[in-house]
Amino acid sequence: MAKAKRDDVAVTVLDKDGLGDFIKNLRKSGYQVFGPRRDSDAVIYDLIDGADDLPAGWGSEQKGGHYRLRRRDDGALFGYGLGPQGWKRQLYPPRQKLFAATRKEGGGFTLAPPAPPDPPMAFIGVRACELAAIARQAKVFGDRDFADPGYQRRLAEALIVAVQCGEALDTCFCASMGTGPEVKAGFDVKLTELIDESRHVFVAEAGTPRGAKLLKAAKPASPADIKAAAQVVKNAEIQQKHLDPAAARALAANPEHPRWDQVAARCLTCGNCTMVCPTCFCTTVEDVTDLKGDNAERWRKWDSCFTTDFSYIHGGAVRTEARSRYRQWITHKLSTWVDQFDETGCVGCGRCITWCPVGIDITEEAAAITGQGRN
Amino acid sequence: MNVLPHDPMVPVPFRIEKVRRDLSDTFTMEMVPEAGGDFAFRPGQFNMLYVFGVGEVPISISGDPADRSVLVHTTRAVGTVTEALDALKPGDVLGVRGPFGTAWPVEAAFGHDLVFVAGGVGLAPLRPAIYQAMAHRERFGRVIVLYGARTPEDILYKKELERWRGRFDLDVLVTVDRATGKWGGNVGVVTNLVARGGFDPLNTASFVCGPEVMMRYAAAALEKKGVARDNIWVSVERNMKCGCGLCGHCQWGPHFTCKDGPVFRFDGIADLFQIREL
Amino acid sequence: MVKPENLGRIIDEHPFFQGIDATLRELLVGCAANERFDAGQFLFRQGQSAKKFFLIRAGTVAVEIDQPGRPPIIIETIAEGDIAGWAWMVEPYQSTFDARAMTLVRALSFDAQCLRRKMEADPALGFEVMRRFVPVMAHRLAAARLQMLDLYGPTKKPKPEKTAKPEKAEAKSKGRNRAADARLEKAESKKKKDG
Incomplete structure (x- = not known):
């Protein structure tokens, strides 16, 4: 995603066909286009061929340990809330080859870097919280001494089409975390879906010259359209869940709170929260060889701090108990992440609540442990 | 590099x-x-x-x-x-x-007495700092190496320690947990050597490396002797997998041990040492 | 012989006696003597009546336990500035270890029996002495515990015995021909026969 230049801002309106052409153009210019698509019982972010793949008329019902698709009474393309996983799947794939090593004749081996990169990606339907998550991961993968060149390249090349939420899920708390629902930065094009009796259109605003170019042929938006778009996002500000990020900083100072035992009694340490969290970045590596042992590869795989092996040092694991592992996860997310990167590791998307099999709620746990009197 | x-x-x-x-x-x-x-x-x-x-x-x-x-x-x-x-x-x-990772701040210790406290194979990560200190020997007061090993057979770099001990400008004290054979040297934990002193606690920098338990007690012994926490450094081991802060495995409280450590100044991490399963 | 005023100076300069009050100082000087041990000589032996304690001024002392047919086990070494011997203040006032000079050792010895009597007669003085000795004992205890941990020992765990994974074990338990079970059954039937 290229840097924004405000004087290039163009606000336009696309109808459904216009959006279809927009996607078609992206594909024509060589992008792999990823967007929301219904796949059996969920809406996931996947390769799409065109606007017809978008989950028209599908909504979702989400709460602790609960995700159900439901039909909406409108034909909204972006009314499904959030998919199970954010865009880290595309930007930081679950399995990445780091290198291949081949034995040389006469001893030693050569190391080959991974295969040449795939074509650039375009993301359709990135929510405000997801944009924030992308920015946070970008910091992890390049803020300090070392950068992950793969992540940085994929992100730099990616074309980001953000979409503003028109309503919040029961699990959303982006407003508390200051990451949404309004899309403010980090996009090439920002869409706001407008549906009423007379029309179904998308107010499309460019955030970068690249975005502006894509919208060149589109019809300019009227002041009324722009006003309507602003109203849509207001609706999404009404959220049920709240988290006080400043208070949650105190998690690190409460390593012996009795609540850790209570939450550990429910936590299955399955690691679902870490897999669906759009900022969780931990990985492990796997070394593989062929049968002859002449060719070896090293793969990087998503990992979870909920596994015992995660903290292994010679002799054994450091965090053997569920309480220590849950504590590590939430404390890192809400407290020590701030020490590391000057911002919180939680963007308020609520995925960890939805996809926790036992419905553990990060907002409740943070409040209980930092003594905010909620339970 | x-x-x-x-x-x-x-x-x-x-x-x-x-x-x-x-x-x-x-x-x-x-x-x-x-x-x-x-x-x-x-x-x-x-x-x-x-x-x-x-x-x-x-x-x-x-x-x-x-x-x-x-x-x-x-x-x-x-x-x-x-x-x-x-x-x-x-x-x-x-x-x-x-x-x-981070380094032993040898140059920052110029002008001080320098006390190395090593346990077991913990002598290995300290050796480059000992070399560096000896290369600038005139910049320090006393330079002392206190080393604890399991048995006389487990003493690492034995010949080098003997050579060092022969120098007039370096004090080397070795102790073992268990004496075997004809061992005629010290027996007991390395913290006992710290307690014995021989350095000016108010003007001492100390680099400590060994198993975490040993480092905790060595730091305590140094503090008891009067060495301030901000003059003590320790080297922490966690699960370093990528080495450069990308994989998350070695996190220890707010630190990525691989890039914020392994060498930490003790005052910054003393509290973390007290938290179980962190 | 070292003159009492010299003994006094040694006491004054030693951290162990720092801040000592005048009465105790006088008393200690009165019951102190300068001693010298050649390498191999014993400061005290296990089981002996603990009549003295020592302030090591130079040299190294091994605190050890003798065992027949093998070299003695050295528990710890104590050196310059350390105190040797605290059994004199714990009933039944018998030394619990051997203390052997590993090198030439110079030490101040203190007549413990005399001191003990004074401590009993004057609890304030007794407390003052205890206050200085208890930390020595605590330090030794802590050091001994750390030493016991075998901190630098091999961290390699013994190779785990091959155990069947739970699901496999369950599957297996359906069969009746498992060796272990067969043996058990044999034993059972034998028992029955015997009974």
Whole structure:
């Protein structure tokens, strides 16, 4: 995603066909286009061929340990809330080859870097919280001494089409975390879906010259359209869940709170929260060889701090108990992440609540442990 | 580092030149970049060593930082990868990523007495700092090496310790947990040597390296002696996998042990030492 | 012989006696003597009546336990500035270890029996002495515990015995021909026969 230049801002309106052409153009210019698509019982972010793949008329019902698709009474393309996983799947794939090593004749081996990169990606339907998550991961993968060149390249090349939420899920708390629902930065094009009796259109605003170019042929938006778009996002500000990020900083100072035992009694340490969290970045590596042992590869795989092996040092694991592992996860997310990167590791998307099999709620746990009197 | 590739996750091949067995399970390897060139590092830093097809392991660098022509690692064979390292011979090739992590602040200790407290193989990560300190010997008051080993047979770098002990400008005190054979030296934990003093506590910097329990008690002994927390440094071990803060494994409270450590100033982490399973 | 005023100076300069009050100082000087041990000589032996304690001024002392047919086990070494012997203040006032000079040792010895009597007669003085000795004992205890941990010992765990994975074990338990079970059954039937 290229840097924004405000004087290039163009606000336009696309109808459904216009959006279809927009996607078609992206594909024509060589992008792999990823967007929301219904796949059996969920809406996931996947390769799409065109606007017809978008989950028209599908909504979702989400709460602790609960995700159900439901039909909406409108034909909204972006009314499904959030998919199970954010865009880290595309930007930081679950399995990445780091290198291949081949034995040389006469001893030693050569190391080959991974295969040449795939074509650039375009993301359709990135929510405000997801944009924030992308920015946070970008910091992890390049803020300090070392950068992950793969992540940085994929992100730099990616074309980001953000979409503003028109309503919040029961699990959303982006407003508390200051990451949404309004899309403010980090996009090439920002869409706001407008549906009423007379029309179904998308107010499309460019955030970068690249975005502006894509919208060149589109019809300019009227002041009324722009006003309507602003109203849509207001609706999404009404959220049920709240988290006080400043208070949650105190998690690190409460390593012996009795609540850790209570939450550990429910936590299955399955690691679902870490897999669906759009900022969780931990990985492990796997070394593989062929049968002859002449060719070896090293793969990087998503990992979870909920596994015992995660903290292994010679002799054994450091965090053997569920309480220590849950504590590590939430404390890192809400407290020590701030020490590391000057911002919180939680963007308020609520995925960890939805996809926790036992419905553990990060907002409740943070409040209980930092003594905010909620339970 | 001069041979660090653009991608910090891709190793550079090094060829082993020499292997020396230090102890029954501990060995020292000298290696050079296969493609030629130097290897620069600061004392206390570590590398990720890759054994073809087996995996990678973080090992501290134990050579002389002034000699960039050769990379020296002392390793104890305790796991799959270190055992595979142990099987390598001169001429074999391994992959190196690094150097990573923070260093013993030898130069910041100029003007002070300098006390090294080492336990077991913890002497290996301190050795580069001892070399560096001795290269600037005139910049320090007293320089003392306190070393605790399990038995006389487990004393690492024994000949070198003897050589050092022969110097007039370096005090070397060794103690063992269990005396065996004709051992006529000290018996007892290394913290006892700290208690014995011989340095000016108000003007002392101390570098401590060994098992975490030993470091906790050594730091306590130094504090009891009057050395301030901000003059004590320790080297912490956690699960370093990438070495460069990308994989998350070595997190310890707010720290990525691989890049904020392994060498930490004690005042910054003393509280973390007290939290179980952190 | 060292003159009492010299003994006084040694006491004054030693951290162990720092801030000592005048009465105790006088008393200690009165019951102190300078001693010298050649390498191999014993300061005290296990089981002997603990009549003295020592302030080591130079040299190294091994605190050890003798065992027949093998060299003695050295528990710890104590050196310059350390105190040797605290059994004199714990009933039944018998030394619990041997203390052997490993090198030439110079030490101040203190007549413990005399001191003990004074401590009993004057509890304030007794407390003052205890206050200085208890930390020595605590330090020794802590050091001994750390030493017991075998901190630098091999971290390699003994290779785990091959155990069947739970699901496999369950599957297996359906069969009746498992060796272990067969043996058990044999034993059972034998028992029955015997009974």
